[in-house]
Amino acid sequence: MNRLELLNLFKQGLGDLLEAVERELAKPQRDPFTEVDPNRRPHEHDTRRLFVDELLKHLGWRLGLGGNVLEEARLQADTTKFMDYVGVTDEAGSPLLLVEAKAWEKPAIAARGGGQFSSEAALVVAAIQHIRDGKAAGTSPISPEWDAYLRQVHGYVRTLSEGYHHTLPRAVVISGEWLVVFADPVETFLGTARPDEIAIFTRGQFKDRAEEIFGLLHRSALTQDAPIPLRPAQIRQFIDLDSVSGAFHGVHVHYERSGSMLFARRPRILLYPALFVARKDGAVFTVIARDEHVELDYTRDDEGTDTLTPHLESVRARSADLLAACAAELQGELTPSELGDFPGFPNGGMAKALVRDLPEANEWLVATGSAEHYLLAEPRVQDCRFHSWAECGPDAALQSAISVRSLEPRAFFTDTQQHHCAHQGVLDRRHGRCLIQAVDSRTCCQACVYLDHCWTAAERAALPCGQ
Known part of the structure; x- marks a missing residue:
């Protein structure tokens, strides 16, 4: 599809989503095990399920198995952190979009103590500079909740850049009521922050500013798959x-x-x-x-x-x-x-x-x-007796030889064939490391090109092959 077709689909999908959200919020009781609370708003899990997941789908991202969005993606730094969503490229798995979801009722951007700034984006810039200067959270110009959000995103962007050498194109903090987009998070959090690189939307603006949201966050705007x-x-x-x-x-x-x-x-x-x-x-x-x-x-x-x-x-x-x-x-x-x-x-x-x-x-x-x-034409080790179940003795796998090709266990090559392994000890040790286990769990390691990638030199020397 071209850009106009994708944009039209997004506008249509976003409109349907916003209408569905309104109907959901109008329900006086969504939890049958609590008292009726007409003012209740979704917590973070519900916000993600009801709104964020659907918004990402309309923006061209695929969630779930085989998708291009990692959920609760692990990020190893001084401590292990989990990012709510990370949209990645299909070809390299490089991060394109970081999304941090907050509960529906979490407050929008606000200055601490009634401070005055020319815009919300200018306030965010001041708060980010406060973090980069190493100043305490308690003296931030922004509200405590938003100081915490910005510190969280700052940590993710820095770790992705310095620890993983990834330049993140977009970062988002979102609830059901507001959306904040960092159009150049690496420059904003690690370089020079500018108000014009920060876009802020409220739910009431989502529909009217749909084309702007599309241009910032649609997958087609960030990568060509x-x-x-x-x-x-x-x-x-x-x-x-x-x-x-x-x-x-x-x-x-x-x-x-x-x-x-x-x-x-x-x-x-x-x-x-x-x-x-x-x-x-x-x-x-x-x-x-x-x-x-x-x-x-x-x-x-x-x-x-x-x-x-x-x-x-x-x-x-x-x-x-x-x-x-x-x-x-x-x-x-x-x-x-x-x-x-x-x-x-x-x-x-x-x-x-x-x-x-x-x-x-x-x-x-x-x-x-x-x-x-x-596969190699023949194993590296010649005349290995462990291709034969009978020759393995007490080390033989299972209760009998695999004489015909099998689906369970997955065994394409059969007993005595030179690409077959019948040694239980080898099979036990290769569990979890064999790269072709799902294709054939009994392929002889010495007949596979991955031998040096699956086993260390010391482990290879300890294999019983040929002994």
């Missing part, structure tokens, strides 16, 4: 050759539960070769050339041995074509970077990961770096 995946011809819309920090092979993994419900269903794994192109600001763009998959499976060679080589060669050939197509679009050369240089996918907070869950179940993006696949 890239679709997942991009086609090679789309990549130059988001990145140019000079801004590329690295290109990384990988795959999109689609896991299926195949077969009739009347019988035992079996796993089927489809792989789509992908290229993850990283921009110098940490954003990662996913490029997939076409929707043709490569099914994961062994092929039996002339000697009657199961081998993964034909599958890997098919993925490798398509990955090379994809890399060449992206390089041609960017009009330069792209050389696959090592996995250790991958900046990471957003991972539910400020953390980054090598594997990204997609909104649909059993769908992942898997970065593999200079390798084209997360």
Whole structure:
């Protein structure tokens, strides 16, 4: 949609929301377990549920699983703090919008002791400078509640900037009755605060000033989201050759539960070769050339041995074509970077990961770096006896060997196959660290490209593989 369409949708949604709020506030009793109080206003949880959540949705933000808003986002500084909402970029997980919600009846901006200022924004500027000068809360020019709010936001902005190296574009403090927007929070709280960088709205102004709110807070005003995946011809819309920090092979993994419900269903794994192109600001763009998959499976060679080589060669050939197509679009050369240089996918907070869950179940993006696949043709350790359940003795997993592919536990490779692990001790120790656990919980670590990322050198040396 273009800006006019998005703006119109926002105005319509905001109007509907304000009408719904009026109806809710008119109810004399919303809590059946207390006495009727017609003057009662929602507390913070209700304010968030009834108003803030809905306002963010109308502003183009997605809450909940698979969304681009983190709720109660953890921020580690001198103490652990939790930010009410943080809107983030899809590509890098960088913060775009900080929202601190307050209970409905919390007071609007007011000077302490009847002080006089040219505007509410000028009062806020004076209060922020008071905080930056290290002066006590009790002598702030602003009311005690607002001194606390400003100190809270100041701490968040400073920690994001100094501790996480993020430049936050917007910060908001909101109740149901008022909205305060900091249009440049880093400059306001850490540089030079100016009244014209602070926008203040009351509920009665929300509808008339809807376009201003849209321009400040709508997601489309703060970032341009890239679709997942991009086609090679789309990549130059988001990145140019000079801004590329690295290109990384990988795959999109689609896991299926195949077969009739009347019988035992079996796993089927489809792989789509992908290229993850990283921009110098940490954003990662996913490029997939076409929707043709490569099914994961062994092929039996002339000697009657199961081998993964034909599958890997098919993925490798398509990955090379994809890399060449992206390089041609960017009009330069792209050389696959090592996995250790991958900046990471957003991972539910400020953390980054090598594997990204997609909104649909059993769908992942898997970065593999200079390798084209997360699996090797064969394990690093040759002739390891722990591929066989019978050879594991007292260390054998479960009560019997996994002789057919299984959904529970997730086991694509089966007993005695060289990509299968049957050692219970290894399986126990890899729990919580294996990056492909959801795809196959029994893959041999020595046959996976993530070995060095999941285990330290000392831990790798202590593995029983090959002993």
